[in-house]
Amino acid sequence: MFDHLPVPNLFSWNTILSAYLKSGNIAEMHVIFNRMPVRDVVSWNLLISGYAGSGSIVESVKVYNLMLKDGAINLSRITFSTMVILSSNQGCVDLGRQIHGHIMKFGFVSYVFVGSPLVDMYSKAGLIYDAKRVFDEMPERNIVMYNTMITGLQRCGLIEDSRELFCDMQERDSVSWTTMITGLTQNGMSKEAIDMFREMSLEGLQMDQYTFGSVLTACGGLLALKEGKQVHAYIFRTYYKDNIFVGSALVDMYCKCRSIRSAEIVFKRMTCKNVVTWTAILVGYGQNSFSEEAVRIFCDMQRYGIEPDDFTLGSVISSCANLASLEEGAQFHGKALVSGVISFITVSNALITLYGKCGSIEDSHRLFSEMSIRDEVSWTAMVSGYSQFGKANETIELFEKMLAHGLRPDGVTFIGVLSACSRAGLVEKGRHLFDSMIKEHGIRPIPDHYTCMIDLLSRAGRLEEAQSFINKMPTSPDAIGWATLLSSCRFYRNIEIGKWAAESLKELEPHNPASYVLLSSIYAANGKWEEVAQLRKGMRDKGLRKDPGCSWIKYKNRVHIFSADDQSNPFSDQIYSELEELNYKMLQEGYVPDMSSVLHDVGESEKIKMLNHHSEKLAIAFGLIFIPPRLPIRVVKNLRVCGDCHNATKYISKITQREILVRDAARFHLFKDGTCSCGDFW
Template sequence: MSSTQLFFCPVSDYYANLLQISLNNKDLLSGRSVHAQIIKQGLRASAFLLNNLLNLYVKCWSTSVAHQVFDEMPTKNTFSWNTIVSGYAKSGQVDLARAQFDQMAERDIVSWNSIVTGYNQRGFHREALKMFSEMLKDSYLKPDQFTLASALSACASLENLNLGKQIHAYMIRTKFDTFGAVENSLITMYSKSGGVENAREIFDSLKDRDVVAWTALIVGYEQNGLNEDAVALFRLMIREGSKPNSYTLAAMLSVSSSLASLDHGKQIHAVALRLQEASSVSVSNALITMYSKAGSIGAARRVFPLHQHRDTVTWTSMIIALAQHGFGEEAIELFEEMLALGNNPDHITYVGVLVACTHVGLVEEGKRYYNMMQKVHEIEPTPSHYSCMVDLFGRAGLLQEAQDFIEKMPIEPDNIAWGSILASCKVHKNLELAKVAAERLLLVDPGNSGAFAALANTYSACGKWTEAAKVRKSMKEKGVKKDQGLSWLQLKNEVHVFGAEDACHPQRDAIYAMMAEIWEEIKKMGFVPDYGSVLHDLDEDVKDHKLRHHSEKLAIAFGLLNTPDNTTLRIMKNLRVCNDCHSAIKYISKLVGREIIVRDATRFHHFKGGVCSCRDYW
């Protein structure tokens, strides 16, 4: 019987049906049994059956066996080639996919889509766009929605707005009927590439908006820092009756994290619970981060054990949360548990572990984990890891070790590393190293106001007022403006912002009166103002007045005036909390019987009953 006759014989149809059942059930074992029967029945010449068999192995992720079947096929058609190319591409073996693609005598749209999509999904975005460009040179082939969606996705990943616009122009010129995936890809491309206004125009023009379109624009707003627009769009989505999915909710929780808005985050959590999406990986991870950034580490702790399918991001999110709130030992215990359960950390996990060690002064443990990262998990240090180590040594007062570490780094230290050294020099009053660090920081970032301010503050801390004044004068002459220290808190969906000696708030008189009363009461309790925190040569009475009106103290006084007794105050600050405020807030928390949570530029401080969670190490 010839192979042509076999193609139409009932036996071939029988085995093809069995292969389809195996494919539908993703049952590779049954598929192998059918494969054995095909060989036994002498049907290996049937292109129809072999293509079905090839498709089974590819869809069941058995590419090595698929390759063997492909090599043994007596005849191969375009379907055969497309199947093997697609199989390699989807399994991440894009080099093998490209090798097979290059050998194809004839290519159709499926062939090109397989290689373009394969490159894009594996992060080879430039190669994906290069292949897309090669495809356009073929006058007989026109891209379809899958090709264009992949090309636009590659542009989004590269944030290449110009090329994205060219693809969009091509679609307009050829009157391509954009719908579904292509429209959503356009929204994502414009959002990620800095053209969020164009993304909104496309979104507004859509007749039927699916959840992907809503989510794409919400994510675009969030990534561009347009958090209020993201909130407004989400509310419109709910009003119009569109149901958010886990990715929408995760994006909105990220918005809440950026705003550090606990109330807003709780509302999104409630929506996630109602839609039964709270247990999804993306939402659970976002919840941990949101609660942590909003100052509610207790809520983050409660979410974590409810997470049934913890991935590396889940563990990392909780480790970083604990580290930022000063629970370094607990963060390290969690990391060790992660390792014991066979979960592999990534480079971000190790940033969290090193931060945990830094904030509680575990220098030897930090050095051990830094070495473990490289030797055990084969993770090459990034600038973030180097900066963590410099900070670890600097905060512990080991400035010589910090300097030695910087000199041995295989890359040029960045502004974060030198900034850490400068901050440590001020605390530990090391003028010589401060001069070096400031000079090097200004070489890396000439307009860095922090370099001038930190050097001036170090001179002031050492009592060298003339030198401090010279640095501030130089700063003024060069037009470098110091970042203003600001503190804020949210009350009834309104954010109240305070600067030092702020005179603009409508409740200024009541706030100042409250702070004056608190100041006298905590002095009676034993509080002694730290006049060294005023980095100017002034009389003590003037220093006392200035210290009393630091931004975080005014924010706390406002909070005490406008919130019920026993509620927690959550204060955000853009700079590091000073020694005097840190000491004063400990006394205030005991005086008023409240927990006061302050998030400064590097970490959270939980003040309660006269003590701080950082144990005075920050």
């Protein structure tokens, strides 16, 4: 193509090669290279760089070897650094070692320009001691090499070594400080990262988006809202106040610090948002118990044309699980299938949890069985699902299979399996698992584990053993633990231990009405109405009110919420009429109202009326009227199902031949043909 032009000189040839390199046309570049009458080291380096830049390691090595055979060429540091960087990027450590040998042979080992890529290559490959040897043998080191070595030490987890090296530096730049702040944050040393950020600011060094992103992550990890706000104020005075990376980090920090409204303000002010930004606010809503807002923000995200990734979709599915919103969750399942992100383990795990929390345990098991790869979260989600459904044998069997597969259970896994033992009355099995959790798996118990053991013993009627267990605990139970013991004292009508638990709960949380309400239930069950009246007066004097029980059911994308004696629903007349008819049929079948569930000293007829209008019964009646017969009726309640409602729902399921699924504060109850999946043990 150049036959009609004057013969170019070497500089012109190299200029042409450089032009093809910049355009990315490496094949034509090689053709030109072959036509060159003479080549120098620049020519060879340009061709090597071309193939290296395109990731073609085979061609790069071929050209490199040809260059070595050309004895007339004087090698340069650019040649070796290019080949080392290529080896590092492609993960070819063996090639890198060969290049390292050539570097030593040809006397380039003292060049910092070559040493830094070597340090980086060895550290990326996990060969940190080889990297340190190269670093230590360098006669001179610049900031770049120090930063590379510090990064390498932080990558295998040698944070103290990296900090020592940082302190030894005679000169540090912004990259040095940012590297240390990032490393400290990533290694869980958030407080130290924040302290170093303060030191950096005092040095007056320029900070970039990575500096701010790392320190904000540290603030979020420590729930350090005050420090996070200070960093935010600092950012506001820089060019990075409108940076999308920094803005996303701010949203994440405020969400982690439970300042969701501040996160919303930052989010709304951002003129440019990406999938990371949207995911940050969505996850924040979910983590702060604003699950409905999380679902809404996901829909807004799609309207703006932002495609969710696996993490985003997994997060919104988790929010649906918290809402027990099976319909919306199933829609997101469909989206995961269409988009292909169902193959990501995070999405599959979220779906297993969703179906488990919505009572579709068969769908959870099907998804679990279809997964080609399962991690600890997958097994734990399935264990928890079975546990919530009262399938104790399946829970324990799955847990043992998990151990057989060589997977390590965590604290959440043990909460699931211990809860299953509790709900099935497997006291000795539960004891053994609790001991193995500590001795064999090295898991330190948290309040939830102790609560499981209190529940295990007291639910089985071993109240004295539960009391003894509590007295031997390293710390006093939390409010849930005391309330758990109180609930069992109510069931077994044990006033003595009930008073002890109530006083302990009252001391721990003076403004928690649970101590009054549960002890009142114990007195009521024993017919001690004077004591009930005194407790009620004590509540009034302190301005305490019992959390009202409510139940809800979803129909045609609308949630219908009911409270006891609720008549606000537009279909109240039909609902109460349905309940009257059901009550008549239940009495004919042998149903006897459980008066112990009524905590008021009133007449029998008034007690029956109160029982008939509990929130879950209203929700079930609504479902019987409007939910098609082929579908199960799904009801969610914020408190535990009372004994009378539990018994009544068994009769209703038999009379109507409908499946009724009730998710209360503790577990699932699947009522079918007059029986409940919990085996009347809840």
